[in-house]
Amino acid sequence: MTRSVATAEPMKAHRLYLLLREQILSGEVPDSAKLPSEPQLAQEHRVSRVTVRRALDKLASDGMIERRPGSGTFVSGGQTRMPVVADLANALTHLVEMGRKTGVRLIAFSYVNATPALAEELKLEPGERLQRSVRVRLIDGQPFSYLVTHVPERIGISYSEADLASTPLLELLERTGLVADKAQQIIGATLASPDVAAALDVEIGAALLSMTRVVYEASGRGIEHLQALYRPDRYSFHMELARTGDRGARRWTAADSRSLTEANENNNKKNAREKRPPLKRRTTHETGRDPSET
Amino acid sequence: MTRSVATAEPMKAHRLYLLLREQILSGEVPDSAKLPSEPQLAQEHRVSRVTVRRALDKLASDGMIERRPGSGTFVSGGQTRMPVVADLANALTHLVEMGRKTGVRLIAFSYVNATPALAEELKLEPGERLQRSVRVRLIDGQPFSYLVTHVPERIGISYSEADLASTPLLELLERTGLVADKAQQIIGATLASPDVAAALDVEIGAALLSMTRVVYEASGRGIEHLQALYRPDRYSFHMELARTGDRGARRWTAADSRSLTEANENNNKKNAREKRPPLKRRTTHETGRDPSET
DNA sequence: GAAATCTGTATCTTTTATAGGACAGATAGA
DNA sequence: TCTATCTGTCCTATAAAAGATACAGATTTC
Numbered sequence: 001m002t003r004s005v006a007t008a009e010p011m012k013a014h015r016l017y018l019l020l021r022e023q024i025l026s027g028e029v030p031d032s033a034k035l036p037s038e039p040q041l042a043q044e045h046r047v048s049r050v051t052v053r054r055a056l057d058k059l060a061s062d063g064m065i066e067r068r069p070g071s072g073t074f075v076s077g078g079q080t081r082m083p084v085v086a087d088l089a090n091a092l093t094h095l096v097e098m099g100r101k102t103g104v105r106l107i108a109f110s111y112v113n114a115t116p117a118l119a120e121e122l123k124l125e126p127g128e129r130l131q132r133s134v135r136v137r138l139i140d141g142q143p144f145s146y147l148v149t150h151v152p153e154r155i156g157i158s159y160s161e162a163d164l165a166s167t168p169l170l171e172l173l174e175r176t177g178l179v180a181d182k183a184q185q186i187i188g189a190t191l192a193s194p195d196v197a198a199a200l201d202v203e204i205g206a207a208l209l210s211m212t213r214v215v216y217e218a219s220g221r222g223i224e225h226l227q228a229l230y231r232p233d234r235y236s237f238h239m240e241l242a243r244t245g246d247r248g249a250r251r252w253t254a255a256d257s258r259s260l261t262e263a264n265e266n267n268n269k270k271n272a273r274e275k276r277p278p279l280k281r282r283t284t285h286e287t288g289r290d291p292s293e294t
Numbered sequence: 295m296t297r298s299v300a301t302a303e304p305m306k307a308h309r310l311y312l313l314l315r316e317q318i319l320s321g322e323v324p325d326s327a328k329l330p331s332e333p334q335l336a337q338e339h340r341v342s343r344v345t346v347r348r349a350l351d352k353l354a355s356d357g358m359i360e361r362r363p364g365s366g367t368f369v370s371g372g373q374t375r376m377p378v379v380a381d382l383a384n385a386l387t388h389l390v391e392m393g394r395k396t397g398v399r400l401i402a403f404s405y406v407n408a409t410p411a412l413a414e415e416l417k418l419e420p421g422e423r424l425q426r427s428v429r430v431r432l433i434d435g436q437p438f439s440y441l442v443t444h445v446p447e448r449i450g451i452s453y454s455e456a457d458l459a460s461t462p463l464l465e466l467l468e469r470t471g472l473v474a475d476k477a478q479q480i481i482g483a484t485l486a487s488p489d490v491a492a493a494l495d496v497e498i499g500a501a502l503l504s505m506t507r508v509v510y511e512a513s514g515r516g517i518e519h520l521q522a523l524y525r526p527d528r529y530s531f532h533m534e535l536a537r538t539g540d541r542g543a544r545r546w547t548a549a550d551s552r553s554l555t556e557a558n559e560n561n562n563k564k565n566a567r568e569k570r571p572p573l574k575r576r577t578t579h580e581t582g583r584d585p586s587e588t
Numbered sequence: 589g590a591a592a593t594c595t596g597t598a599t600c601t602t603t604t605a606t607a608g609g610a611c612a613g614a615t616a617g618a
Numbered sequence: 619t620c621t622a623t624c625t626g627t628c629c630t631a632t633a634a635a636a637g638a639t640a641c642a643g644a645t646t647t648c
Contacts, residue, residue, distance in 0.1 A: 179537070185532070189484075189503040194339075207484050239478070239479045243475055364625065
């Protein structure tokens with residue numbers, strides 16, 4: 001229960017903007033292709049031309065489209081997102097090796113009581129003390145993931161706040177002698193709430209990839225609960241599958257992998273955004289701070 | 295370029311509604327817990343109480359919360375979503391075995407020219423003819439996925455429109471003697487555009503899980519391009535991971551799996567929604583139809 | 589060169605989401 | 619019982635998003 005709804009923007013226009021933006025970025029609308037005319041868009045989307053116009057204005061100021069009076073509106077070149085790093089199996093360990101600068105911002109750090117849901121997932125007693133931390137990961141200075149982790153207090157005290165801002169949590173855990181044995185991941189999707197929207201530098205209603213991961217040690221007790229939110233334009237899950245087995249019992253075997261997606265250079269144009277509301281962080285009793293990136 | 299933006303709803307209210315809904319459904323706010331008071335919510339989220347009220351009204355009409363004058367607003371019991379079926383590796387083949395009734399609705403069927411993006415992904419010539427089909431999968435009568443598939447024409451003609459409405463595409467392909475060799479999947483997130491929103495029976499701005507899959511035959515040529523959109527409350531990707539290897543070279547090995555999520559029964563209450571706009575399907579030149587479920 | 593179809597621009601109106609109060613009735617705790 | 623704190627209701631005011639319309643200038647097409 002910490003979040004806030006704000007922003008007063010032309011809504012229909014903004015929606016249309018997000019939609020078109022997506023279609024362009026995803027390559028659904030080819031580069032240099034001509035968009036439907038404003039009246040057409042207006043009709044198709046059941047809004048007035050003024051609204052369409054507002055959406056296109058935004059796209060134009062993002063440098064994503066080019067408007068040619070008399071002829072039409074066109075998609076600017078080089079818009080399609082391209083996956084860049086394919087990072088096998090786990091984490092971002094390889095990113096560094098690949099020469100990308102990653103960073104972490106510690107946003108919040110506190111100790112809380114386990115909610116029933118958390119306790120159940122971690123297989124702990126309800127109400128048990130947990131260390132809660134909120135971090136944002138950056139790649140080349142750009143935020144791409146928002147991580148909320150919960151770790152049993154007895155484990156959490158073995159490392160410092162500063163450690164969190166510089167070292168992957170799993171590594172910290174294993175340093176303390178704990179052995180991660182198995183884990184469970186669930187991947188879904190959510191809307192960006194205002195605080196994560198601010199942290200990830202996305203619009204408030206934007207779609208985010210979400211991953212919930214619970215790591216267990218051999219004894220079966222949970223040692224880490226991670227709730228991660230990713231910017232889908234900067235991070236996505238990739239997997240290569242191979243067809244194995246004979247007919248009748250054919251299967252796909254997965255070689256799971258994740259990958260970062262190259263941020264679109266064009267989007268940095270007008271992205272010195274106007275609206276960065278005076279959002280109040282740490283609404284509850286979190287002792288927050290913003291350590292420098294690593 | 296077929297989509298429409300519509301809907302005139304209280305926006306901030308709606309956003310707040312979605313947010314709270316999520317927090318409740320995800321168990322972030324425990325069952326039977328007391329929500330912050332209306333004035334509190336108003337302050338935290340920087341909106342007026344009227345707006346908070348509208349959001350809560352919606353939640354209440356969904357049966358998700360219970361309001362007790364004088365004391366507060368409480369989360370109704372049995373809200374947390376529970377995963378039900380864990381379907382290993384590929385597809386939904388196991389669902390049937392598990393006794394769930396699945397169905398397919400064929401929404402559109404046509405032949406189109408490959409866009410550059412499609413051609414590249416499928417490793418075909420740009421402009422090549424493709425069979426395009428749009429389907430919606432149902433589980434127990436409830437839509438959970440929206441599938442847009444593209445298949446090279448020469449392959450597509452080997453089965454009928456009716457086949458599509460009754461048989462999984464991959465099976466159809468392999469029936470024709472084609473051998474799927476490898477595939478690539480990318481999982482991300484998107485916003486629901488009006489047409490898919492209608493098809494999946496979700497709100498228009500809702501977050502959707504998206505998966506893009508390209509299947510190749512041994513020769514390396516693409517034989518299927520699938521763009522799938524999932525309702526995250528009904529479908530999500532699950533994976534169990536095991537920690538393998540010694541320290542220094544430890545890895546997570548994945549046993550990929552997906553799972554369906556039990557739909558929340560409470561939501562069927564007022565879900566005879568008012569607003570189901572007279573959306574026009576098949577905006578382009580698609581010959582559509584709505585075959586009965588299988 | 590005329591017609592059709594674009595985008596650019598400007599003005600005016602309608603609609604409505606949101607804010608901000610005031611107040612009654614219910615409930616819980618001191 | 620008194621007080622503080624809820625939700626339930628009703629009202630008005632304001633800001634602004636969205637719609638409607640008309641027209642100028644560019645471009646393409648025939």
